[in-house]
Amino acid sequence: MLSTLLKPEILELIQSRDWSVLREILADSPPQEVVDLILDLPKADRVFVFRALPRDLAAEAFSHLALEEQDALLRDLTDGETRHLLADLPPDDRTGLLEELPGQATQRLLNLLDPGDLEEARWLLGYPEESVGRLMTPDYVAVRPEWTVDQALSHIRRFGHDRETINRIFIVDEGSRLLDDVELRWLIFEEPEARVEDVMDHSFASVAAFEDRELAVSLVRKYDQTVLPVLDSGGVLLGIVTVDDLLDVQEAEVTEDFHLVGSVEPLRQSFRDASLGFLYRRRIGWLIGLVFVNVFSAGAIAVYLDTIETVVALTIFLPLLIGSGGNAGAQASTLMVRALATGDVDATDWFRLLGRELAVAAAIGVTMSAAVAAVGAIRAPEVLLVVSLTMFIVVLLGSLIGMSMPFLLTRIGADPAVASAPLITSIADVTGVVVYFTIANWYLGLG
Amino acid sequence: MLSTLLKPEILELIQSRDWSVLREILADSPPQEVVDLILDLPKADRVFVFRALPRDLAAEAFSHLALEEQDALLRDLTDGETRHLLADLPPDDRTGLLEELPGQATQRLLNLLDPGDLEEARWLLGYPEESVGRLMTPDYVAVRPEWTVDQALSHIRRFGHDRETINRIFIVDEGSRLLDDVELRWLIFEEPEARVEDVMDHSFASVAAFEDRELAVSLVRKYDQTVLPVLDSGGVLLGIVTVDDLLDVQEAEVTEDFHLVGSVEPLRQSFRDASLGFLYRRRIGWLIGLVFVNVFSAGAIAVYLDTIETVVALTIFLPLLIGSGGNAGAQASTLMVRALATGDVDATDWFRLLGRELAVAAAIGVTMSAAVAAVGAIRAPEVLLVVSLTMFIVVLLGSLIGMSMPFLLTRIGADPAVASAPLITSIADVTGVVVYFTIANWYLGLG
Numbered sequence: 001m002l003s004t005l006l007k008p009e010i011l012e013l014i015q016s017r018d019w020s021v022l023r024e025i026l027a028d029s030p031p032q033e034v035v036d037l038i039l040d041l042p043k044a045d046r047v048f049v050f051r052a053l054p055r056d057l058a059a060e061a062f063s064h065l066a067l068e069e070q071d072a073l074l075r076d077l078t079d080g081e082t083r084h085l086l087a088d089l090p091p092d093d094r095t096g097l098l099e100e101l102p103g104q105a106t107q108r109l110l111n112l113l114d115p116g117d118l119e120e121a122r123w124l125l126g127y128p129e130e131s132v133g134r135l136m137t138p139d140y141v142a143v144r145p146e147w148t149v150d151q152a153l154s155h156i157r158r159f160g161h162d163r164e165t166i167n168r169i170f171i172v173d174e175g176s177r178l179l180d181d182v183e184l185r186w187l188i189f190e191e192p193e194a195r196v197e198d199v200m201d202h203s204f205a206s207v208a209a210f211e212d213r214e215l216a217v218s219l220v221r222k223y224d225q226t227v228l229p230v231l232d233s234g235g236v237l238l239g240i241v242t243v244d245d246l247l248d249v250q251e252a253e254v255t256e257d258f259h260l261v262g263s264v265e266p267l268r269q270s271f272r273d274a275s276l277g278f279l280y281r282r283r284i285g286w287l288i289g290l291v292f293v294n295v296f297s298a299g300a301i302a303v304y305l306d307t308i309e310t311v312v313a314l315t316i317f318l319p320l321l322i323g324s325g326g327n328a329g330a331q332a333s334t335l336m337v338r339a340l341a342t343g344d345v346d347a348t349d350w351f352r353l354l355g356r357e358l359a360v361a362a363a364i365g366v367t368m369s370a371a372v373a374a375v376g377a378i379r380a381p382e383v384l385l386v387v388s389l390t391m392f393i394v395v396l397l398g399s400l401i402g403m404s405m406p407f408l409l410t411r412i413g414a415d416p417a418v419a420s421a422p423l424i425t426s427i428a429d430v431t432g433v434v435v436y437f438t439i440a441n442w443y444l445g446l447g
Numbered sequence: 448m449l450s451t452l453l454k455p456e457i458l459e460l461i462q463s464r465d466w467s468v469l470r471e472i473l474a475d476s477p478p479q480e481v482v483d484l485i486l487d488l489p490k491a492d493r494v495f496v497f498r499a500l501p502r503d504l505a506a507e508a509f510s511h512l513a514l515e516e517q518d519a520l521l522r523d524l525t526d527g528e529t530r531h532l533l534a535d536l537p538p539d540d541r542t543g544l545l546e547e548l549p550g551q552a553t554q555r556l557l558n559l560l561d562p563g564d565l566e567e568a569r570w571l572l573g574y575p576e577e578s579v580g581r582l583m584t585p586d587y588v589a590v591r592p593e594w595t596v597d598q599a600l601s602h603i604r605r606f607g608h609d610r611e612t613i614n615r616i617f618i619v620d621e622g623s624r625l626l627d628d629v630e631l632r633w634l635i636f637e638e639p640e641a642r643v644e645d646v647m648d649h650s651f652a653s654v655a656a657f658e659d660r661e662l663a664v665s666l667v668r669k670y671d672q673t674v675l676p677v678l679d680s681g682g683v684l685l686g687i688v689t690v691d692d693l694l695d696v697q698e699a700e701v702t703e704d705f706h707l708v709g710s711v712e713p714l715r716q717s718f719r720d721a722s723l724g725f726l727y728r729r730r731i732g733w734l735i736g737l738v739f740v741n742v743f744s745a746g747a748i749a750v751y752l753d754t755i756e757t758v759v760a761l762t763i764f765l766p767l768l769i770g771s772g773g774n775a776g777a778q779a780s781t782l783m784v785r786a787l788a789t790g791d792v793d794a795t796d797w798f799r800l801l802g803r804e805l806a807v808a809a810a811i812g813v814t815m816s817a818a819v820a821a822v823g824a825i826r827a828p829e830v831l832l833v834v835s836l837t838m839f840i841v842v843l844l845g846s847l848i849g850m851s852m853p854f855l856l857t858r859i860g861a862d863p864a865v866a867s868a869p870l871i872t873s874i875a876d877v878t879g880v881v882v883y884f885t886i887a888n889w890y891l892g893l894g
């Protein structure tokens with residue numbers, strides 16, 4: 001898309017410490033190419049390019065870096081340089097930075113903020129983590145209903161320059177309560193002497209600052225808007241959230257769900273840059289937890305050792321049978337976790353979906369039963385019936401467990417994605433062992 | 448957010464067939480409330496409300512319905528009503544509809560389009576499925592660089608009314624080649640007599656019509672834009688894609704990945720509305736496929752039946768050991784599938800990440816080995832060493848398989864998400880059985 005022809009030239013200038021030429025070239029380059037260039041540079045060289053950039057461009061490029069990269073760069077900049085950079089950052093990016101940097105770095109930055117920005121940052125930081133308040137920026141433009149369109153447009157021309165977006169203009173009363181919002185274009189299309197209240201339709205979507213940020217994502221999707229006003233409990237307009245930030249939220253939430261369904265504690269940072277110790281800690285907890293689930297299968301087998309000693313051929317089908325129950329369960333739980341996350345089904349739908357799952361699982365169970373009978377007929381005809389019957393039952397039970405667990409977790413206030421494939425598989429293993437040997441004992445007249 | 452006080456009133460009017468009052472109430476209601484109302488109504492009643500709506504509102508409400516609901520509603524509308532509705536739909540929504548409805552319904556709709564819309568629909572449909580071309584709308588506003596800002600704004604006022612968005616204005620040459628794009632606000636802030644070319648920075652992000660739609664999502668995210676211009680190979684501006692459609696694309700792609708990692712064939716439709724037969728077919732293929740993977744574990748166990756007969760206590764730990772290898776593998780593959788999907792790592796990173804995975808997996812393996820030794824010390828001290836050593840090796844192998852499989856799939860042009868937890872678990876089962884009994888034979892001096 002954008003050329004990165006600049007790179008070798010820039011690296012040469014850094015090598016030769018030729019700051020004035022570097023400054024000149026950068027000032028004349030299209031902003032997006034400069035941002036791309038910085039993302040591409042070795043980390044150690046970035047600070048030189050940053051120093052040579054015009055201030056607004058430096059702030060923009062900074063916003064595009066990952067947190068770890070921002071942290072590294074801030075360590076390289078002097079206090080004076082950092083102060084300038086912070087002042088130029090949009091408030092929402094500044095909040096994000098203060099929120100996520102290590103404690104000591106945050107303290108240094110707060111000390112470098114000018115008094116107004118400091119107050120704003122502290123205010124924004126007062127909202128709970130993952131709330132809409134943490135995402136919002138006060139960078140909007142508001143007008144009054146009694147103004148003429150001409151007055152409103154003058155106001156927008158005067159104050160709209162440095163705002164995050166003016167695609168949507170907010171109409172507020174004297175107490176800053178939101179009355180309506182309107183797309184900028186409708187003001188442009190209106191006669192200059194018309195009143196703002198004439199373009200109002202008194203219908204707008206908004207979100208409360210203390211709500212979960214996922215609600216903002218779903219509202220933006222529902223109403224196809226690129227900006228959403230954020231209100232306090234009294235209807236006062238506090239700020240706006242923009243779709244570009246919400247796209248990032250959506251990706252972060254999806255990544256959390258992905259990690260959970262793979263039974264990894266959500267990383268909430270780049271996988272690429274994660275340290276060995278961090279990855280170990282995010283994985284080991286669930287694995288050890290699952291060992292304790294599987295201890296029950298070990299216990300169950302220990303109970304049936306006599307049965308196994310009598311018909312040792314039963315062991316042949318053990319992994320196949322318990323694995324199939326787990327696989328069917330993993331399918332059912334994945335379908336449900338995703339349907340709950342997208343709002344396709346909700347927590348009250350369990351009973352209504354149960355009948356459908358039973359029917360599908362029964363059909364799958366019959367098919368799987370036939371498949372394993374075909375395999376078993378050659379290998380071990382003496383246990384054929386036990387194996388087919390077990391297959392049917394474990395597929396049915398695995399599916400029911402997999403399908404129900406996400407609802408159960410939602411009910412107790414946990415994330416449904418905790419019903420990970422490995423967790424369902426492990427529970428299905430225990431169930432499978434018990435079912436298999438119980439049927440075997442009964443059929444073979446043992447126990 | 449929005450009140451649905453209207454609903455009982457509307458239902459009563461439908462009951463009493465009081466169309467004129469219904470028409471009046473609906474025309475006076477805020478559009479978003481009407482849309483919410485229709486989404487809430489029983490399907491059979493929707494057609495009555497639709498008939499009573501002003502045309503533009505009917506089209507907007509229609510766009511918010513799910514495909515199945517649109518299909519049902521179209522069956523209830525007369526040809527004349529359908530023709531009006533189609534004419535009022537934005538072109539991109541019309542393409543989506545034509546693309547996804549059953550063949551016969553599409554043919555009926557194409558016959559009802561007016562000649563201009565028909566040509567447009569056919570043209571839009573010429574782009575490959577899931578390409579940017581299928582998402583784009585020609586509803587943009589373009590201006591010329593030599594115009595004054597005042598001329599440009601007049602043009603926008605004249606032609607911008609019914610366009611999807613005019614937040615971003617496109618600047619093209621006499622051959623419709625895109626020269627630049629600019630936010631509407633920068634034109635408003637400029638002096639009326641300035642030239643459009645004075646606000647140009649000759650730097651813009653764009654996407655080719657034949658590219659995968661996922662590229663458009665990543666570009667919009669990268670450049671924080673709400674609209675992206677779509678070009679042909681000659682740089683001619685064909686249309687635009689908007690962030691609201693891209694949010695839907697992102698969700699659809701994520702759902703596909705989710706289903707794949709749960710080893711379900713992607714549904715590509717609502718789970719809630721899916722039929723029993725459809726769900727069966729989406730699940731059974733993978734399950735049968737996994738049975739054939741697990742036949743190898745059955746085969747491996749059959750080979751070692753003598754070993755099991757000699758030390759039947761080995762069976763106790765079988766599900767625990769092969770399950771743990773599978774769980775570690777599922778973690779590794781999930782992390783990798785998601786990191787590849789977000790672009791956090793790319794297909795060439797395999798070798799670089801291999802060393803890290805080995806180190807993390809080794810540490811996890813040692814911990815798991817200690818955990819299972821603690822369990823085994825009580826249950827079966829005679830096989831303690833075999834069990835601990837096996838645990839270490841299966842965790843290591845499972846992690847390597849899980850981590851590598853997504854890369855391998857990418858290499859052969861498949862979706863990395865095919866490396867589902869159940870697939871990795873089943874492969875780890877086979878590996879685990881072989882490792883366990885090989886070590887047991889060696890340690891116990893058998894075989």
